[in-house]
Amino acid sequence: MAIRCTNLILLTIIANISTALRPNMIIFIADDVGYGDLKSYGHPTQEWGPIDDLAEEGMKFTSLYSTNSVCSPSRAALLTGRLPIRIGVYGKNMVFPAQSPNGLPKDEITMPEILRDVGYATGMVGKWHLGINDYTPMSGVHLPHYHGFDWVGTNLPLSNAWACDETKKHMDAPNPFNCFMYNNETIIQQPFSHQYLTKTFVVEASTFIKQQTEKDEPFFLYMSFVHNHVAMFIGKDAKFTSNRGIYGAGIRELSWGVGEIMKEIQSLGIDNNTLVFFTSDNGGHIELCNEGGNNGILKGGKANYYEGGIRVPGILRWPGQISAGTINSNIVSQLDIFTTFVNLAGGETPSDRVIDGRDITQQILGAMKLKNESKTKKRILFFYCNDMLFAVRYGSYKVHFYTMPVKSKEEYADACGEGGFPNKLYVNCLNCPSDCVIKHDPPLIFNVDADPGEGYQLDPALHKLLLLEVKHFLAEHNSTLIKGEDLLSALNQPSQPCCDSSKPSCSCNYP
CATH class of the missing domain: 3.40.720.10 (Alkaline Phosphatase, subunit A)
Structure with missing residues (x-):
């Protein structure tokens, strides 16, 4: 009391x-x-x-x-x-x-x-x-x-x-x-x-x-x-x-x-x-x-x-x-x-x-x-890449259904010049779905409290209860999920902001 x-x-x-x-x-x-x-x-x-x-x-x-x-x-x-x-x-x-x-x-x-x-x-x-x-x-x-x-x-x-x-x-x-x-x-x-x-x-x-x-x-x-x-x-x-x-x-x-x-x-x-x-x-x-x-x-x-x-x-x-x-x-x-x-x-x-x-x-x-x-x-957090559910954070764990490859600094060094100067705009993997996206079935599991760098995968066979709990929360989540209309795919040339449409360059460096 x-x-x-x-x-x-x-x-x-x-x-x-x-x-x-x-x-x-x-x-x-x-x-x-x-x-x-x-x-x-x-x-x-x-x-x-x-x-x-x-x-x-x-x-x-x-x-x-x-x-x-x-x-x-x-x-x-x-x-x-x-x-x-x-x-x-x-x-x-x-x-x-x-x-x-x-x-x-x-x-x-x-x-x-x-x-x-x-x-x-x-x-x-x-x-x-x-x-x-x-x-x-x-x-x-x-x-x-x-x-x-x-x-x-x-x-x-x-x-x-x-x-x-x-x-x-x-x-x-x-x-x-x-x-x-x-x-x-x-x-x-x-x-x-x-x-x-x-x-x-x-x-x-x-x-x-x-x-x-x-x-x-x-x-x-x-x-x-x-x-x-x-x-x-x-x-x-x-x-x-x-x-x-x-x-x-x-x-x-x-x-x-x-x-x-x-x-x-x-x-x-x-x-x-x-x-x-x-x-x-x-x-x-x-x-x-x-x-x-x-x-x-x-x-x-x-x-x-x-x-x-x-x-x-x-x-x-x-x-x-x-x-x-x-x-x-x-x-x-x-x-x-x-x-x-x-x-x-x-x-x-x-x-x-x-x-x-x-x-x-x-x-x-x-x-x-x-x-x-x-x-x-x-609690469980859901992480989507576009409309693909990539991962969830649940308690101490991170469960990945999809991942993108992450290169070491040495592997993308061709994009870097003297002293780490970037030679080009570079993203190793950006969109999804795409060829660089990797599907995981069973999913990857990490204990991100013990291993925040996600370096050591856990064996799904030893974490069946965890995956069942995640599956339950996913079903609950999906029951409430109504996807909004895709807003990021459309392009329309007349929507381009232009300070002066009489100038093909659209350049107006006003003071």
């Missing part, structure tokens, strides 16, 4: 926190930053920075997963709490290309939409990559403004990319058809310049925060950095250097941007009522030599479904509510951020569809002992 009463008291406290404080919420999402890229996650030579300070001041996750190993699907899941296959964010292009007539479906309910409905100001800067136009070059019907963001600053509707390189080390000149910058719904540069990109994000995000604080309104900010996706860059006046070269310098500029926003909320006196989450959309792109990410001890990386492709850094910070220096080793998905943030804001998750994320409020606020959380330890 005493234990039950204690739990009820804790749950009441949590409910009161949610209702009374309604914290400001910030999501910092990095691009292609690997599990082992940060000093606080064990990189031996990366310099310490403000992101690492977040880890000291809050909760660091060691088993946080994105839902996908490339950006459009994983970002769609983060903002909706739903697996990409349910949404339709899958298909042969893997991500939304510039000429796609599709985007995140309008009937999906996003985190900012729910937060806006319960009184939050919602803002966004940075990378979007969830759709742009439908069937005309300037319709903009899939841009962030149409998915719950009332204020949208400088943004890249597509992405930073190899084709956007301004250094002339990889490209003679940026390709305007892949490299464009918007402010809200308007193209402001094509191709865009990296010179003040991170600084612009920081200045605009700070202004948004100041304005909402002056209005005494809670806010939600989605700050989506383009570090550390190729092409590598450092702001013109940033002057960051690193032991790791250009990649490490990019990590330092990313961390600087996070730090500037943290300084802002502290100067405004809202630090104790601001919940911050830092993460990456997927693992590091290891085939890009020393201009690619580091996934530490984990096997694989971006575009595959070994741990290095989907286990990512994750940090939550909320002074006075989340204990500083906490390590959370439970299995957590980025899907859970949707449900947790919505509930803490006093909103309700949609009841007319399957929401795949769990509310982890009790975990982060200490109402459950992290070392003995058997329910979370036994």
Whole structure:
């Protein structure tokens, strides 16, 4: 009885926190930053920075997963709490290309939409990559403004990319058809310049925060950095250097941007009522030599479904509510951020569809002992490559139904020049289905608690009960699975963004 009463008291406290404080919420999402890229996650030579300070001041996750190993699907899941296959964010292009007539479906309910409905100001800067136009070059019907963001600053509707390189080390000149910058719904540069990109994000995000604080309104900010996706860059006046070269310098500029926003909320006196989450959309792109990410001890990386492709850094910070220096080793998905943030804001998750994320409020606020959380330890996470179920994480185990080959650094050394300089844009295996995909029957099994590098297969004959339990959960999952329409395969030339259709080059480098 005493234990039950204690739990009820804790749950009441949590409910009161949610209702009374309604914290400001910030999501910092990095691009292609690997599990082992940060000093606080064990990189031996990366310099310490403000992101690492977040880890000291809050909760660091060691088993946080994105839902996908490339950006459009994983970002769609983060903002909706739903697996990409349910949404339709899958298909042969893997991500939304510039000429796609599709985007995140309008009937999906996003985190900012729910937060806006319960009184939050919602803002966004940075990378979007969830759709742009439908069937005309300037319709903009899939841009962030149409998915719950009332204020949208400088943004890249597509992405930073190899084709956007301004250094002339990889490209003679940026390709305007892949490299464009918007402010809200308007193209402001094509191709865009990296010179003040991170600084612009920081200045605009700070202004948004100041304005909402002056209005005494809670806010939600989605700050989506383009570090550390190729092409590598450092702001013109940033002057960051690193032991790791250009990649490490990019990590330092990313961390600087996070730090500037943290300084802002502290100067405004809202630090104790601001919940911050830092993460990456997927693992590091290891085939890009020393201009690619580091996934530490984990096997694989971006575009595959070994741990290095989907286990990512994750940090939550909320002074006075989340204990500083906490390590959370439970299995957590980025899907859970949707449900947790919505509930803490006093909103309700949609009841007319399957929401795949769990509310982890009790975990982060200490109402459950992290070392003995058997329910979370036994949860199952599903990882799809397009509409193929590649793998599941279940308890201590990872079960692979399909894999992609992972080469050693020596095996893809032909893509790397002097000092690890990448000579070409290279991914060992990207699409699925494809000739490089390997089917496993029986599936591969790894104990990723004991063997996070997935180096030692377990004998399926000795783990029949495990496979039966996974089969049961798969049947349960499939009973609720209605696949969304494939949104990533379609191409439509008139959807290509173009700042001036009278110019065949679509180049408009406005000041």
